[in-house]
Amino acid sequence: MRASYLSIQVIFLLALQVASFVVLWVISPLTQSATDTFSLYLAMDLVAFVILSYVYRSLRMSREPSRAWLALGYLTVVVLLVSNLVLS
């Protein structure tokens, strides 16, 4: 995997985390649906961080990050994001 692709992914994930952090900060979860939104955004945030961490660990161990794991991670992020949008 080319380094530029990885850099783009890392920037995308960081942007996603910033955006979800803002949403988490703004939400005031008192009702059940707001609590669900909060939980799903936080879960998405954590998964994004796991992808970042996985890329870092792979590069550190001089290994190519697995495309399958990355795809699974992004799919999870997308599923969580879409379910959040549907919920709200």
Added chain:
Amino acid sequence: MTDQEGEGGVAGRVAGWVDSRLGLSHPVLRPVPQYALNPFYWLGALAVVAFVIQGVTGMILMLYYIPSPTQAYSSTQYIFQSVTNGRFLQTVHLYTAYAMIMLAFMHMMRGYFVSVHKRPKEVMWVVGMLMGFVTLGFGFTGYLLPWTVVSYSATHVGVGMVNALPQPLSNLLNFLIVGSGGDAGELLRFFDLHVVILPAVLLVLLAVKMYMLEAHGVAEPTSGASPEAKAKTLPIFPDVTVYVLELSLLFGAGMLLISALFPLNLPAEYSAITAGQATPQPDWYFLWIYQILKVSVFDVGGGLAAALSVVTLVFVVLVILPFIDRGKTRAISRRPVYVTLGLIFVGELVMLSYWGYETPGATIPTEQAALVVGGTALLIALGSLLAYRVLYSRAKVRLQTVPAARLPRTEVRSGLAFTVLVAVGAVAIGTFLNSIVGIALGDYSLASVGLFVMSGTALALDVLGSVYLIYRLDLRTGGIRRKVKALEVGWRE
């Protein structure tokens, strides 16, 4: 200032400053073999992560919760409805508690199957079991705190059971959980245990276990590790730490997803009126004990003590397991008896828990309980036997260069035949016993006698079928045939 502190710009200087103060690049913990980068090696660590999450969420909840019978429910309701993130915190607190119990159980069973309890880690196993009991204690004490009708009723069944335990255990537990008596004293005692005493005990046990883990190192795979595999190690920081962080975050994300999918609802408050309408039922991790207590044989005088003795025996066997299973081999393929026993244990727990959940408050007839428990054990034992035979025959096929495809198919057919025979046998035994009881009670109707004859015949045919199957299976080795022949002609082998 060290050399490191001055290198690599601002970020490098900051990292160097942190490292020089915390010594992260020179960890005192031993490196971890690369083969241990496998989630199954970190189930215990994830249970600790769940404990930490519970500690954090619990401390916040503690700011609002009032441990008094008159205010416990209302303060819980206040957290739920009026505190920002209160519902979220309470849901996460509960689900991570469930996850901690489940992870601790999975950690224990994995340890059992891959024999980590064997020499020299016997004491480590015992400490782990004590940690498991403390974890169950968290569940037991935490269940009462919301003061709902379900939690109050179920906890009081549990507290009542304490009196039936043998001495001095009964007195000790009474002293610990009941205190001065009365609802207020009891709730306060449960709260203290839940937030102070049990966490402190768990932390001490965790420290002892971590020390022993550091002394003995991570267990090798059951097949053993080659010198090359042992030599491939990773430093605890940052490689292993980052890996565990990934697992922990995934676990956290999973917990959040579960709490969004299955939102928590607060049951009704405990009162004398609501208590009369509720059937006491414990939380899922105690359902298997609850189901044992519901068997009618334990419904007579002294029955409760007998049932609790059975449960206590299970726990005692688990604690002293390393001193019972003393064989040196760790390979699963060479421990069929212990592996089968472990599978039966898990199967019975799952079956009893599900059964307990489905039949709240119902008394279970002894014959039915014996049939279901015995049938489950038999099915699992046969499944395990079949699995072992298929695995072994594959190994033999490789050695003898016999075509590989045919032998497993024969094993599968034999296994299916056995399963059918067991299922028919279980139904036949149940019907036969029922019809005998009916006839003994004076029911001579055609249906009763007909059932007696048919089930008796089915049972006899089932036994004959089993004998025939065993005889057929034995044709390849000829052991039984030789013995039958010897019996017929009076040989002595």
